[in-house]
Amino acid sequence: xxxxxxxxxxxxxxxxxxxxxxxxxxxxxxxxxxxxxxxxxxxxxxxxxxxxxxxxxxxxxxxxxxxxxxxxxxxxxxxxxxxxxxxxxxxxxxxxxxxxxxxxxxxxxxxxxxxxxxxxxxxxxxxxxxxxxxxxxxxxxxxxxxxxxxxxxxxxxxxxxxxxxxxxxxxxxxxxxxxxxxxxxxxxxxxxxxxxxxxxxxxxxxxxxxxxxxxxxxxxxxxxxxxxxxxxxxxxxxxxxxxxxxxxxxxxxxxxxxxxxxxxxxxxxxxxxxxxxxxxxxxxxxxxxxxxxxxxxxxxxxxxxxxxxxxxxxxxxxxxxxxxxxxxxxxxxxxxxxxxxxxxxxxxxxxxxxxxxxxxxxxxxxxxxxxxxxxxxxxxxxxxxxxxxxxxxxxxxxxxxxxxxxxxxxxxxxxxxxxxxxxxxxxxxxxxxxxxxxxxxxxxxxxxxxxxxxxxxxxxxxxxxxxxxxxxxxxxxxxxxxxxxxxxxxx
Ligand SMILES: *Cc1c(COP(=O)(O)O)cnc(C)c1O
Numbered sequence: 001x002x003x004x005x006x007x008x009x010x011x012x013x014x015x016x017x018x019x020x021x022x023x024x025x026x027x028x029x030x031x032x033x034x035x036x037x038x039x040x041x042x043x044x045x046x047x048x049x050x051x052x053x054x055x056x057x058x059x060x061x062x063x064x065x066x067x068x069x070x071x072x073x074x075x076x077x078x079x080x081x082x083x084x085x086x087x088x089x090x091x092x093x094x095x096x097x098x099x100x101x102x103x104x105x106x107x108x109x110x111x112x113x114x115x116x117x118x119x120x121x122x123x124x125x126x127x128x129x130x131x132x133x134x135x136x137x138x139x140x141x142x143x144x145x146x147x148x149x150x151x152x153x154x155x156x157x158x159x160x161x162x163x164x165x166x167x168x169x170x171x172x173x174x175x176x177x178x179x180x181x182x183x184x185x186x187x188x189x190x191x192x193x194x195x196x197x198x199x200x201x202x203x204x205x206x207x208x209x210x211x212x213x214x215x216x217x218x219x220x221x222x223x224x225x226x227x228x229x230x231x232x233x234x235x236x237x238x239x240x241x242x243x244x245x246x247x248x249x250x251x252x253x254x255x256x257x258x259x260x261x262x263x264x265x266x267x268x269x270x271x272x273x274x275x276x277x278x279x280x281x282x283x284x285x286x287x288x289x290x291x292x293x294x295x296x297x298x299x300x301x302x303x304x305x306x307x308x309x310x311x312x313x314x315x316x317x318x319x320x321x322x323x324x325x326x327x328x329x330x331x332x333x334x335x336x337x338x339x340x341x342x343x344x345x346x347x348x349x350x351x352x353x354x355x356x357x358x359x360x361x362x363x364x365x366x367x368x369x370x371x372x373x374x375x376x377x378x379x380x381x382x383x384x385x386x387x388x389x390x391x392x393x394x395x396x397x398x399x400x401x402x403x404x405x406x407x408x409x410x411x412x413x414x415x416x417x418x419x420x421x422x423x424x425x426x427x428x429x430x431x432x433x434x435x436x437x438x439x440x441x442x443x444x445x446x447x448x449x450x451x452x453x454x455x456x457x458x459x460x461x462x463x464x465x466x467x468x469x470x471x472x473x474x475x476x477x478x479x480x481x482x483x484x485x486x487x488x489x490x491x
Contacts, residue, residue, distance in 0.1 A: 001041065001069040003241065006342040007033030007353040020068040024143055024242050025151060027235050032356075033349065034338050035241045040286045041066035043252075045262045048289075052256050056101035057084040059256075060135075060249045067245050071142075079142060083135045091122040091439065091458040093409075098122065102131070102250045104257050104433070107407050107419075113426035117415070118254045119436045125193060126439040126458065127328070128277065129164035132246035137168030137175075139242060144174035152489050154221060154233045156180040156214035160328045160438070163193045165236050170199040178203045178485055180214040183473055188465050189442060195469035203488060204471035205481075212318055213476040220478045227482060231489050238276035239335050247280030248287075254433045255289055266431045267293035267385075269422035271414040272304055273329040275336040277435065282340060285385060292430050296388040297421035299326045299396075304334055308388035311368030311378025313337070315359055325393050325446040326413040328438070333359070343384070344377045351375075389421030396420070400440075400450040410455050412438040413446045 002017030008031060023035045051059055060080040065073060086098035096103035096119060103122075108115040123130025144151055151174060153165065162179045169175045179194065183206035186194075195204050207214050222228055222235075236243070251268065258266050268291060270278040278296055285291040298305045300322045307313045315333035324330055342352045344367070355365045355374060369376030391399075399416040403409060411419065418434040426432050440447050440455035447455040474480055 001067055002038045003035040004038050004349075005029035005031050005033035005035060006338050006349060007031045007356075008349045009353070019070040020242075021070050021143060024139060025234055027237060027239055031353075033353070034239055034336070034342075036339055036342065037067065040283065043288045048256070048262050051252065055084075055099075056249070056253055057081045059253055060084055060246075063249050063252060064245065075142065079135070079138045083138050088124065088130075088134060089122040091124075091126060092119070093122075093456075093458075096122070100257075102253055104254065105409075107403070111428060113428050114431040115419075115422065115426065116254075116258055116431055116433045117411075117419075117436050118250065118257075118433050120250060121412075121436055121439045123164075124167040125160065125163040126442050126461075127160045127164060128435065128437040129160050130167065131250060132243040133164040133168040133236065135246045136236060136240070136242055137172050140169070140175055141172040150174045150232050150489075150491075151176075151234045152232050152485065153177045153179075153236055154218060154485070155235055155237065156211065156218045157194075158182065158211045158327065159186055159190045160442075161237070163190065166194055166197055166202050166204075169236075170197055170202055172201065176201045176203065176489065178205060178488075180205045180207050180217060182206075182211050182214055183208050185210065187442075187445070189444065192464040192467060192469070195471045196464060196467040198468075198470055202470075203484075205484070206471050206473045207476050208473060209476045217476055217478060217481055221481060221485070224482070231485055231491050233485075237335070238274045244276060244280050244283070244336070244339075247277055248284050250435075251281050251284035251291070252289055254435075255284075255291070258431045258433060259290075262290060264431075265290045265292040266433055267291065267295060267425070267427070269295040269297055269418050269425065269432060269434045271326070271329060271418040271435065271437045272296045272298055273301075273331045273334070275304060275334040275340065277437070279336045279339050282343075282384060282386075286343075291385060292427070293387050293425060294385045295421060295425050295432075296386065297418045298388070298390050299324045299329045299417050300390070300392055301330050301332070302390045303331065304337070305388040305390040307337075308381065308386050311373075311381070312364065312366045313341075313359070314364035325396055325443065326391075326417050327443075328414055329417065340384075344380060345375070387425050389424050391417035391420040396446065397450040400447065404451055410440040410447060410451065411436065412440040412455075413443045414438050 092098040105117045120128035321332045345351045358365045366373040367375045367378045396416040399420045415436045422434045441457045
């Protein structure tokens, strides 16, 4: 299995194709593109039948070995077994089994179709990012030890990504995490999740500024290539290929758990921001998993909904990005979207590059086929099963109330966006699986607004805000940031 860049040109082709281990620790390809498999491995009906009996960890092994062909099978088996255990996914609620890792719960079964929730948020930080990040932690430790290397992960977070990365990397040999967050801007719960970690390889840096200041600092430090190389700086953002591929597994798991024969199809609705999660669904579908529709659900930041309705991709400026009650979907552009556009334009790297150069220069492109547009490939989107919808704060409140009244469970705000949009795309005879991307406890302010009561907290999180916190406060100053990193990497 080899990987190519979505922007590979003849000049960069010499550095392509790559193996899984070559791209594991990196982000963008050197040409600025994203990595994808040169061909998607195909899954047969016989394999699907055999996989129905597997545990989540065994299924993850079977799928990952198709992509990580340069990691010995025995090592991969041990890594997946260690990652997907009920001890890690222990925040299962009443009516769910932790052993299922991503348990399914049927909400509605009627003439209008069957609506099912797949819980992806029972891991250590109560959000779906654990599903991939926990594997990444184990893969990184394995790969670094093999080559006797070190890695210093440097990133910025406004919430879910930072805590998922820290919980995945805590205590891992060869890895340090330097995570910037805007000082006093995260919720008390999210702050406590990150800052209560006492592991010596985790460094929380509260920046006196907003999230954009944190991102600017990451960019400034990463643009200093000699500093970056000397201090072995890397990232774990959502474009990392290993994160995407780890997410492919739960689409298979959801399908196999919701069906009894490979003749049946299911659809998925995915609360989306950077298009990482649903991109994994697209890959599962390309591998031959019988997925009918892939429904992109956005909040008021509807860049993706606009594209899937009109064929126009129009990124927003930071000032035009709304701060919503489903904050992990508050994006101005979708960093994984290039992976799908590459497919849509017939895997043409030159055209992909030109379209995304246009995004940088002019803020977007138009594939609607209208006069003066950049192409007409929007007509082919339906072939890939994509549909979309949008949800607002009022929709979230109404959906959280509805689901609590009708089914007696409290869903989080992102999942509420998913259910609202899923209901607009139900088909009789096709099970609709909504991916639950976080637990309600993480976004309690909105739960309180919707229901008038607090969201239930999983065991162990009751007093998290009272735990001692370990962090430093710093002004948004590049030189000070570099000095801090240098002091703590000792390189
Ligand atoms: C990150 C996140 C999303 C968005 O996922 P993408 O892969 O960026 O599309 C949705 N919901 C929650 C809770 C998240 O943390």
